[in-house]
Amino acid sequence: MEKWMLIDGNSIAYRAFFAMPPLTNSAGQHTNAIFGFTTMLLKLLEQEKPTHVLVAFDAGKITFRHEGYTEYKGGRQKTPPELSEQFPVLKELLNAFGISQYELSGYEADDIIGTLTKAADEKGVPAFVVTGDKDMLQLASDKVTIAVTRKGVSEVDLYTPEAIQEKYGLVPMQIIDLKGLMGDTSDNIPGVPGVGEKTALKLLHEHGSVESVLDNLDTLKGKLKENIENHKDDATMSKRLATIFREVPMEKGVEEIRYEGYDGKKLAEAFRKLEFKSLIDRLELGDxxxxxxxxxxxxxxxxxxxxxxxxxxxxxxxxxxxxxxxxxxxxxxxxxxxxxxxxxxxxxxxxxxxxxxxxxxxxxxxxxxxxxxxxxxxxxxxxxxxxxxxxxxxxxxxxxxxxxxxxxxxxxxxxxxxxxxxxxxxxxxxxxxxxxxxxxxxxxxxxxxxxxxxxxxxxxxxxxxxxxxxxxxxxxxxxxxxxxGMSKLYFDMEHPLSRILAGMEFLGIKVKTEELEALGRNLESQLTTIISSVYKLAGTEFNIGSPKQLGEILFEKLGLPAKKKTKTGYSTDAEVLEELAPYHEIIPLILHFRQLSKLQSTYVEGLLKEVRKETGKVHTYYRQTIAATGRLSSQFPNLQNIPIRLEEGRQIRKAFVPSEPGWSILAADYSQIELRVLAHIADDENMKEAFINDMDIHTKTAMDVFGVSAEEVDSNMRRSAKAVNFGIVYGISDFGLSQNLGITRKEAGKFIDDYKEVFKGVRQYMSDIVKQARQDGYVATLLERRRYLNDINASNFNLRSFAERTAMNTPIQGTAADIIKLAMVHMDAALRERKLKSRMLLQVHDELVFEVPADELELMKTLVPEVMAGALKLDVPLKADMSFGDNWYEAK
The missing domain is CATH 3.30.420.10 (Ribonuclease H-like superfamily/Ribonuclease H)
Known part of the structure; x- marks a missing residue:
């Protein structure tokens, strides 16, 4: 028996993007919307077992609806580039699934789906529509079920005509009357001012339609009557805009959307490119x-x-x-x-x-x-x-x-x-x-x-x-x-570094297990105190780790405003709790409880399990062939992600000690290496001036962008400057900066524009490097490490935009990665030449960690920063901040 599944591609991808945490593959491609979309798709394919599948997309911003109302969807912000760049990749993935997709200029995905559901009704074929937009409820019928996503895309609410009647007291086609009266801010449909869902439903229960409401204005009173009378045309136009067009001239027939299942090899290849290993394993997609x-x-x-x-x-x-x-x-x-x-x-x-x-x-x-x-x-x-x-x-x-x-x-x-x-x-x-x-x-x-x-x-x-x-x-x-031109890069740096890394990893770093255990006990004590305080504020005991119980306490017992609801209860994710922090003193305690619990389980207990009994050390493993930028990646355990923003997280470093009595841990950290590389590559005079004169680059940026003196730069100015400084290196968008700083996209966009106006060399570099990439097909670091950009000349705007941002930031990130690798090679040679007993133990981002005997400490305090600063000659000085102590904590 046939069963059609019709998916609103733009709507689901958009919801997945905002529901999923940021996710990128090693090539720097954002993949969170694709991953969320795919997990939902797999779940629905398994549950619904459709014989025909089509994903409909909007073909562009202008549709026939704009002919009568140019402001249609005019209030929408521009799609974040982090999302728009994912659409072409999502469409490639759908091809790997063997799933048909369709878009048509002048029409929206809703219209395509509306046309197909009309055909399903006529043929008597069951159809299952998946969307994030309740406008689609107007399509529900005896044969058509509308699945509207909630909690991101992991769950859906099912709407049949009966369910719509039960929830709204309306038949499906009255949904357009509902939108006509109350409007829809997401689509910039005006509706009638002062008429919300509750009032609109009351009017429709009494009169049945927008037209009937307008014909019976004499039964209304006061401000409501006045508003509707003054906005008759808006109401009828809004209803027209909300009506899905069901006569799209489709070029794709029913047989063309037949779904025969996916080809395992094709899908595995697509998942590998996206680095969706969990999905490969879940579907058992091997050769x-x-x-x-x-x-x-x-x-x-x-x-x-x-x-x-x-x-x-x-x-x-x-x-x-x-x-x-x-x-x-x-x-x-x-x-x-x-x-x-x-x-x-x-x-x-x-x-x-x-x-x-x-x-x-x-x-x-x-x-x-x-x-x-x-x-x-x-x-x-x-x-x-x-x-x-x-x-x-x-x-x-x-x-x-x-x-x-x-x-x-x-x-x-x-x-x-x-x-x-x-x-x-x-x-x-x-x-x-x-x-x-x-x-x-x-x-x-x-x-x-x-x-x-x-x-x-x-x-x-x-x-x-x-x-x-x-x-x-x-x-x-x-x-x-x-x-x-990469022979020198290979033979002089990457290959010898591989041997150096193996030596460091085999040597390992000593862990004082009693220090970790003591930290664990301290965390347990803090957690006990927090739990007691939470119980007192809640007026009862409950399982703080249970989202269901926590939701009941916060939103029912304490009456806090609920932000999101899930199938099992109220959402209590970090985003929700952070929004609730101003409302009640219990919220910061719960957030702190979660932070300390993760420290305890992941980093204290996790590290204790990684200590090798025969050596008393942890032996990490640096993956040299993972990151497209050339960065090293630490595993088993990952010593690059020990949290140091919390003091309790920094305390973990106390457990890392020298392996010999009387020795010290010495750490040297490159200062703002990526910005120094940017100053050199972009040949930006303002930025170079700051580093040559050893000024604080973020204060200097704030001074130049805000037009103030150093004394007038406050903490918020410096924080904004810091965010855009580091954001520029990673090709940040107005959306990304707005999220970081908690400001509007318009404000973020202006800040980025002002920044580029001040740092003209950076702006010129961004333009020049993209032109060069279009000509060569790749970009390179100062040491000739290449990264190929297959989409730099793509006709698809989103693919091309991602490649352009990659072209801008790869030479900077890649050169910074090359510099610390060079420093490691030079440092290893220096230790050997001088026959020193000091040992290089770790590389953590831009930091090198050593264990040093007492009689070599004074020499190493000079030698390490000197070697690091001389790793590569730039137009601005490289600088390494050095510190030492009895353990890694004291060395920072």
């Missing part, structure tokens, strides 16, 4: 494993594979060692299962030489007869060409093998060549370089609960294929790095 054996056998047919499984194969191992002694052209692949290299399970390795490939289980590497292979792995003068050598080095070190001689990493090189690729897999790199197809890991091992190491023959063949792929990729990627 098709059905033809895995056939693919692998075909790919391995031309390889001469030798397997070494025991000491009976010692002669084969000797042959491998002999071949490695005569040629440096090898491909090494070590299989370490698990994302965390500190806990990864080594299951096997393979080495490809020019003519033969050797594969073996990892257990063999530790056997006495394999001593020569272990020696080769540990020899610095024996080059190894591999994949993800950073992870490999750590996994081997924890296994007792001091891996040395990493010469080239195809994953790291591929990342430099295309940093916007979300996941640099060996099979993906292989495909991109046009080599023979390589079965993916998921097709061999399965994934999630279905993960399983395959039988020996399949495993060895897979490892051999990957080692051979590495061997073939090395010259190809080396040549590409040379062609793109």
């Amino acid at each position: 098709d494993a059905g033809d895995m054996e056939e693919q692998a056998q075909a790919a391995a047919a031309d390889l001469n594979i030798h397997v070494i499984e025991s000491d009976k194969d010692a002669a084969v191992l000797d042959k491998l060692i002999e071949l490695l002694g005569h040629s440096d052209k090898n491909g090494l692949y070590v299989e370490a299962i698990g994302e965390n290299p500190h806990q990864a399970k080594l299951i096997g390795l393979a080495i490809a030489t020019e003519h033969e490939v050797f594969a073996l289980p990892y257990s063999v590497v530790k056997e006495p007869f394999a001593a020569k292979l272990r020696d080769w792995l540990e020899q610095a003068d024996k080059p190894k060409y591999g994949f993800d050598q950073h992870k490999v080095e750590l996994a081997l070190r924890w296994s007792g093998i001091n891996f040395e001689g990493a010469a080239f990493d195809v994953q790291l090189a591929a990342y430099l060549l295309d940093p916007t690729e979300a996941s640099q897999t060996l099979s993906g790199i292989n495909d991109k370089q046009g080599l023979a197809a390589l079965p993916s890991d998921e097709s061999v091992y399965g994934k999630g609960a279905r993960f399983k190491v395959p039988e020996a023959e399949t495993l060895y063949r897979h490892l051999a294929l990957k080692a051979e792929a590495v061997r073939q990729l090395v010259p190809l990627l080396t040549e590409e790095l040379s062609k793109t």
